[in-house]
Amino acid sequence: MNLTDTLLFFRAWLRNPARVGAVAPSGPALARLITADIGPHSGPVIELGPGTGVFTQALLSRGVQAHRLALIEADHGFAGQLLQRFPHARVLSMDAAHLGSAPSIFGEERAGVVVSGLPLLSMPRDKALAIVEGAFSRQLRNDGAFHQFTYGPRCPLPPDELRQLGLEAERIGSAVLNLPPASVYRFRRRRSVRVAA
Numbered sequence: 041m042n043l044t045d046t047l048l049f050f051r052a053w054l055r056n057p058a059r060v061g062a063v064a065p066s067g068p069a070l071a072r073l074i075t076a077d078i079g080p081h082s083g084p085v086i087e088l089g090p091g092t093g094v095f096t097q098a099l100l101s102r103g104v105q106a107h108r109l110a111l112i113e114a115d116h117g118f119a120g121q122l123l124q125r126f127p128h129a130r131v132l133s134m135d136a137a138h139l140g141s142a143p144s145i146f147g148e149e150r151a152g153v154v155v156s157g158l159p160l161l162s163m164p165r166d167k168a169l170a171i172v173e174g175a176f177s178r179q180l181r182n183d184g185a186f187h188q189f190t191y192g193p194r195c196p197l198p199p200d201e202l203r204q205l206g207l208e209a210e211r212i213g214s215a216v217l218n219l220p221p222a223s224v225y226r227f228r229r230r231r232s233v234r235v236a237a
Contacts, residue, residue: 043045052131062148064181066157066222070215071098074187075154079103083152086145086179088136091118093125100126104176110145137167140153140174150181156188160196172197173205176229186227187212191220198226206230220230 067137078085080103090096090111099109105190106128113119119133130145136158156174160168175186186207191194195209202209208231212224 045203064172066094066098067215067216067218068094068098070222070224073213073215074189075099075102076212078153078187079153080105083148083181084108084110084149085152086112086151086175088112088175089114089157089159090122091115093122095157096122096126096129097156108146110151114137114176135168137174140170141177142174142178145179150184151179151183152181154180154184154186154188158188160188160190161190166203168196169201169205172207172227176205176207183227184228187224188227189215189222189224191222197225197227202227 048082049205053055074095075098082104085099085104087095087099087109090181092114093111096109096111097102100106106126107130109126110124110130110132111119111126112132112134113122114133114135116133119131122129123131134142136156156171160171172186176184195202195211197205197207197209206229207227208229210226210228212226214221215225233234
């Protein structure tokens with residue numbers, strides 16, 4: 041992590057703490073954990089709130105090809121920097137809450153995984169639900185997964201919200217070396233609601 045990234049991140053946090061959710065970028069331990077089972081086999085990948093690109097770099101290191109990676113970033117400063125750093129990825133400067141009304145990012149092909157760096161716990165619940173629901177309804181294939189990290193002690197989607205969205209959650213693990221320590225969850229459609237793609 042370089043000083044430029046840290047300052048950019050801190051300035052974005054000062055502008056909008058609820059949107060950024062942390063005063064510093066995620067560390068390598070969290071990046072390794074949230075991308076652990078993702079690779080070229082995963083299909084296209086959508087990253088929400090990539091910020092300075094810590095998870096993006098981890099995804100590329102795991103073999104995800106840049107042209108199979110869409111970076112959804114609402115902060116224009118971050119989006120501009122991502123365009124420079126990852127010129128072969130699709131960088132979309134938009135609010136992730138609009139995923140449900142946006143066309144499929146990869147056209148006919150749906151994404152296999154969404155990796156979210158968004159602070160679901162610190163945003164209004166209707167917006168958090170719109171982000172997750174939009175990802176599953178318009179962007180992810182039927183067996184797709186949504187990877188979300190949290191600094192909180194529990195799953196960022198409580199049981200009633202998971203039921204409302206027809207999802208199930210699995211805790212992947214914790215990155216205790218991240219500052220602050222974080223846990224990663226994987227959301228999938230409940231088996232009873234999955235249909236043939």
